[in-house]
Amino acid sequence: xxxxxxxxxxxxxxxxxxxxxxxxxxxxxxxxxxxxxxxxxxxxxxxxxxxxxxxxxxxxxxxxxxxxxxxxxxxxxxxxxxxxxxxxxxxxxxxxxxxxxxxxxxxxxxxxxxxxxxxxxxxxxxxxxxxxxxxxxxxxxxxxxxxxxxxxxxxxxxxxxxxxxxxxxxxxxxxxxxxxxxxxxxxxxxxxxxxxxxxxxxxxxxxxxxxxxxxxxxxxxxxxxxxxxxxxxxxxxxxxxxxxxxxxxxxxxxxxxxxxxxxxxxxxxxx
Numbered sequence: 001x002x003x004x005x006x007x008x009x010x011x012x013x014x015x016x017x018x019x020x021x022x023x024x025x026x027x028x029x030x031x032x033x034x035x036x037x038x039x040x041x042x043x044x045x046x047x048x049x050x051x052x053x054x055x056x057x058x059x060x061x062x063x064x065x066x067x068x069x070x071x072x073x074x075x076x077x078x079x080x081x082x083x084x085x086x087x088x089x090x091x092x093x094x095x096x097x098x099x100x101x102x103x104x105x106x107x108x109x110x111x112x113x114x115x116x117x118x119x120x121x122x123x124x125x126x127x128x129x130x131x132x133x134x135x136x137x138x139x140x141x142x143x144x145x146x147x148x149x150x151x152x153x154x155x156x157x158x159x160x161x162x163x164x165x166x167x168x169x170x171x172x173x174x175x176x177x178x179x180x181x182x183x184x185x186x187x188x189x190x191x192x193x194x195x196x197x198x199x200x201x202x203x204x205x206x207x208x209x210x211x212x213x214x215x216x217x218x219x220x221x222x223x224x225x226x227x228x229x230x231x232x233x234x235x236x237x238x239x240x241x242x243x244x245x246x247x248x249x250x251x252x253x254x255x256x257x258x259x260x261x262x263x264x265x266x267x268x269x270x271x
Contacts, residue, residue: 001039001123002041003070009067009092010066010092011065012089015086020082026049033051034049034054035072036075040068040069048070054238058214071113086103087102088101141215164180166205167253170199170200174190174192175195178252185253214236
């Protein structure tokens with residue numbers, strides 16, 4: 001990312017309906033306090049969103065893209081400009097973003113904000129990260145995406161609805177997913193294609209929902225430790241807040257089930 005040079009002109013053309021879908025996708029990952037930038041670089045067009053805990057970048061399908069630079073925009077305003085529109089060309093000079101339909105007399109202007117040097121520098125450092133810790137083939141990711149939904153438990157007794165952590169282990173040809181609170185627990189084991197790089201991660205359901213939306217059934221790479229949680233795909237990069245955990249938490253549900261089986265039961269059944 002770079003800040004446009006003074007008096008430089010940036011221009012790009014997009015299909016309005018396609019752009020709106022991508023815009024809705026990236027805004028759905030964030031809360032209302034996120035900031036969004038449009039980025040032009042070497043003939044590519046992208047949207048970068050960021051809040052206090054997450055950062056996401058999506059490369060867009062631009063019909064034409066000229067100039068290098070980035071600027072802050074209001075997603076609601078841009079969504080209104082593009083909604084139900086075909087091809088539209090945008091031209092940015094200073095902070096003025098002009099637009100005109102390729103066919104028809106639809107034209108107008110909207111105001112943007114310049115991106116700060118500090119935030120641009122921080123995002124550049126983040127996007128330069130090499131995500132190599134673990135690669136999930138599409139077949140494994142698809143199975144994991146389906147399986148995690150079977151463990152969709154929430155804290156139904158809490159006054160405020162809160163998510164439960166999913167503890168996931170992938171090793172050899174098996175994935176195990178566990179989740180629990182003081183009243184509920186779920187444990188699922190399923191077979192998958194051989195996993196070359198065994199992994200152990202703790203995620204929220206909403207985290208995985210965001211990854212699923214962005215991956216679009218393509219292979220993703222995941223890097224996670226106690227400091228970061230990065231996901232990278234062919235057309236996106238996502239930084240999520242890591243979850244603090246200890247190794248014993250991955251075995252809690254196994255202990256609950258084993259303890260329950262060994263105790264005398266009032267009743268039981270097989271479904």
